[in-house]
Amino acid sequence: MTRASSKRAAAAQAAEPDFVQLLTPDGQRVTHPEYSVDFSDEELRGLYRDLVTVRKLDAEATALQRQGELGIWASLLGQEAAQVGSGRALREQDMAFPTYREHGVLYCRGIDPIMPLGLFRGVDQGGWDPIANKFGIYTIVIGAQTLHATGYAMGVAKDGKVGGDEGESVIAYFxxxxxxxxxxxxxFIFASVYNAPIVFFCQNNQYAISEPLTRQTRVPLYQRASGFGFPGIRVDGNDVLATFAVTRAALDNARHGNGPTLIEAYTYRMGAHTTSDDPTRYRVASEVEEWQAKDPILRLRKYLESTGLIDEAFVTEVDAYAREEAVKLRERVLTLPDPEPGEMFKHVYPNGSPEVDQQAAEFAAYHASFEGAHS
Amino acid sequence: MSVKDFPLPDLGEGLTEGEILKWLVAEGDVIELNQPIVEVETAKAAVEIPAKWAGRVAKIHYPEGTVVNVGDPIISIDTGGGSGTVAATEPAANAEGEGGLIGEVKADGRTAVLVGYGPKTVTAKRRARTGAPAGPAGTAPSGTAPAGVKPASAEQATGAAFGSGAVVPGTPVASAPAAASTPVAAAPVAASSGSVLAKPPVRKMARDLGVDLSTLVGSGPQGSITRDDVQAAVNGVSAAPAVTVARGERETRIPVKGVRKLTAANMVASAFSAPHVTEFLTVDITRGMKALDRLREQRDWRDVRVSPLLLVAKAVLLGIKRYPMINSSWTDEDIIVKNYVNLGVAAATDRGLIVPNIKDAETLSLRELADGMTDLVTVAKSGKTPPAAMTGGTFTITNVGVFGVDTGTPILPPGEAAILAFGAVREQPWVHKGKIKARQVTTLGLSFDHRIIDGELGSKFLRDVGAFLTDPEAALLAWG
Known part of the structure; x- marks a missing residue:
């Protein structure tokens, strides 16, 4: 059986699509004529720590949902490299527009990982400051953020903030x-014809909830870009090094005024679409097994171990660190305060509005009219 | 010492109940935080729930197979002295989460629906207002008290579904007063209702077993269909007075669905696209049967199920090695010769014909093959064959002998080039070494796709399979 499955895995490997890869599933470092990375030993170890921590925090959130503490959770399991690779490729001045699954990118942007949990617990509306953190709020409407990102990027260009190393780039996740x-x-059309400084970062995790990729497209997704008039490229989304290299190059390209790029990060959603979904109803176990062999963390670990950059002690320490972060996260989630009823009026307009202010006052008075009401 | 109750959470955005599939821990077990404790199936998914606290399992509240309402405690965990890592703040246990039948209006006014929150028609929970009746018009929002929300009674909402206005035969319409004191003759409730009442797990069970709910009469509350009703329908007996076939009814209509429907589609697709040829060969397999007996006597084969089918499978695998075209597939552009054998074994199950296959059978030892076939059939009979095991077959054996018949003309599974029927093994008079003796004889029937396989190739393959069964040792020496 193991023989047979490894054989199948090998067959699938051979049929793998053409993509930029710098680290094979076995942890072998390979070269690419156009893309490379130049990480210090410390940075490589840092990437490993990122990947492990992001996975652990995500697993904790899934557990919290199962325990009734979150309404729902969209797990990133399997997509850690695509998110950490692209998230770390962002420069400080770059702006990101996420979906609702970009917990790894959010982590790389230095945003408190409690933030999305408050959203999915239903106690806030995703309350980080998009401007201060250069990271938009989670967008539940599928694909809507690509338009927001494009508009923002067109604004960046009009502000004259492109055309050099200090230029600003925008990345839209979907x-x-x-x-x-x-x-x-x-x-795609607006970004193309206005030459907006944007990178469209598509995590192709093979499923739109239950619909397989074959129900979305008959050509590889990255090839769609050529029809819109900008370059598209596919990268092994389970390879954190290649994802970093490709994303960094595309972002730099955009910040220098050379327009958009579509990146297709070829990856796999190892878990369910969200905690409300049961993937065993629409995909076979052998497929999941095949992708298990391409795990993003395992391959980096193999590579770092083979080059002597990390040892058993380091791996244990990182695991312990991640576990500790997860416990902290859990404890904080359980003590998140419920919002005051009036909270929902506070962020409608940045500088308030007479009409909303009046509604807020009426609402407060209404609440105060009950026995035992706190002011 | 502190014991905490863990209530069944809403696992999927608005679900009201879940079925305990399997407990992964027992009372008395010491468990860790986030250790999987139970598998629960909801209308949306079967999921594992991780432990919310570390500690010792003090009590398991429901046995496996129970359908539990969201919010009901399912397990109690002794977290020992309250030193757990978690603050004991229970999620404000929302009574609103309690389950109900789909379409039923709960006391809190919510309509239970399959997915998501239904409309709330009544605002039941209101704290008392301070002071005089409604607040002064100036301060309170216009239309203060939920004027737009009409408090509809539960009866009002559910009553319509059950046709309270039905005319009872024999009762003069005109004389039936609105508040009739004569009780309405209790007709089976479900019969008067347009839709079928059943909980989601019951619906799933019915779907899995190919039972049409609309043909059943429920024995549950309000005529709802229970698991027992579905099971009874499968077993051929109805728990409740079911749709009785009136005496003398000359035809019975069975809806085409499930495995039957799929089988029919596959058979039609295959029979009318691939030109089938079937050849037969009757062989004396006495020697092969004796070889099996000797195999059974070997120490390490003691616990293995050794059947004549194993011999046939081995013969087929060796034959395919010699004639790879047998193991191929037709597309209009290409003939795809498979360099692996996913050996299908047709199995008759309660749900109908299922053909699971053994992946990469050519790489297996005889022992692995025997184990694989035993597993395949056991799993198929239990109805748990995963979809992956039923796709990708490259050659199939159908063992019609188990039904006591000699042979048949099998129809190719779509995408396969050949299929072998293995008939009953009978003692028959046979010419053996010049004399008529009682020998164990069987008939093989090979159907093949004539677009790919010519008569010569098919015949050679069938002859070799027969030769192996006749004298396995010699065949192994010759081609092994």
Whole structure:
């Protein structure tokens, strides 16, 4: 059986699509004529720590949902390299527009990982400051953020903030399913004809909830870009080094005023679409097994071990660190305060509005009219 | 010492109940935080729930197979002295989460629906207002008290579904007063209702077993269909007075669905696209049967199920090695010769014909093959064959002998080039070494796709399979 499955895995490997890869599933470092990375030993170890921590925090959130503490959770399991690779490729001045699954990118942007948990617990509306953190709020509407990102990027260009190393780039995250949305195609058109400084980062995790990629497209997704008039490239999304290299190059290209790029990060959603979904109903176990062999963390670990950059002690220490972060996260989630009823009026307009202010006052008075009401 | 109750959470955005599939821990077990404790199936998914606290399992509240309402405690965990890592703040246990039948209006006014929150028609929970009746018009929002929300009674909402206005035969319409004191003759409730009432797990069970809910009469509350009703329908007996076939009814209509529907589609697709040829060969397999007996006597084969089918499978695998075209597939552009054998074994199950296959059978030892076949059939009979095991077959054996018949003309599974029927093994008079003797004889029937396989190739393959069964040792020496 193991023989047979490894054989199948090997067959699938051979049929793997053409993509930029710098680290094979076995942890072998390979070269690419156009893309390379130049990480210090410390940075490589840092990437490993990122990947492990992001996975652990995500697993904790899934557990919290199962325990009734979150309403829902969209797990990133399997997509850690695509998110950490691209998240770390962002420069400080760059702006990101996420879906609702970009917990890894959010982590790389230095945002408190409690933030999305408050959203999915239903106690806030995703309350980080998009401007201060250069990271938009989670977008539940599929593909809508690509339009927001494109508009923002067009604004960046009009502000004259492109055309040098200090230029600003924008990255829009979305999935394979979103490529079928009108919004995404409209975003492609506007970005292209206005030469907006944007990178469209598609994590192709093979499923739009239950619909396989074959129901989205008959050509590889990255090839769609050529029809819109900008370059598209596919990268092994389970390879954190290649994802970093390709994303960094595309972002730099955009910041120098050379327009958009579509990146298809070829990866796999190892878990369910969200905690409300049961993937065993629409995909076979052998497929999941094949992708298990391409695990993003395992391959980096193999590589770092083979080059002597990390040892058993380091791996244990990182695991312990991640576990500790997860416990902290859990404890904080359980003590998140419920919002005051009036909270929902506070962020409608940045500088308030007479009408909303009046509604807020009426609402407060209404609440105060009950026995035992706190002011 | 502190014991905490863990209530069944809403696992999927608005679900009201879940079925305990399997407990992964027992009372008295010491468990860690996030250790999987139970598998629960909801209308949306079967999931494992991780432990919310570390500690010792003090009590398991429901046995496996129970359908539990969201919010009901399912397990109690002794977290020992309250030193758990977690603050004991229970999620404000929302009574609203309690389950109900789909379409039923709960006391809190919510309509239970399959997915998501249904409309809330009544605002039941209201704290008392301070002071005089409604607040002064100036301060309170216009239309203060939920004027737009009409408090509809539960009866009002559910009553319509059950046709309270039905005319009872024999009762003069005109004389039936609105508040009739004569009780309405209790007709089976479900019969008067347009839709079928059943909980989601029951619906799933019915779907899995190919039972049409609309043909059943429920024995549950309000005529809802229970698991027992579905099971009874499968077993051929109905728990409740089911749709009785009136005496003398000359035809019975069985809806085409499930495995039957799929089988039919596959058979039609295959029979009318691939030109079939079937050849037969009757062989004396006495020697092969004796070889099996000797195999059974070997120490390490003692616990293995050794059947004549194993011999046939081995013969087929060796034959395919000699004639790879047998193991191929037709597309209009290419003939795809498979360099692996996913050996299908047709199995009759309660749900109908299922053909699971053994992946990469050519790489297996005889022992692995025997184990694989035993597993395959056991799993198929239990109805748990995963979809992966039923796709990708390259050659199939159908063992019609188990039904006591000699042979048949099998129809190719779509995408396969050949299929072998293995008939009953009978003692028959046979000419053996010049004399008529009682020998164990069987008939093989090979159907093949004539687009790919010519008569010569098919015949050679069938002859070799027969030769192996006749004298396995010699065949192994010759081609092994």
């Amino acid at each position: 999935g394979d399913g979103a490529t079928s949305q009108g919004d995404v195609n409209e975003a």
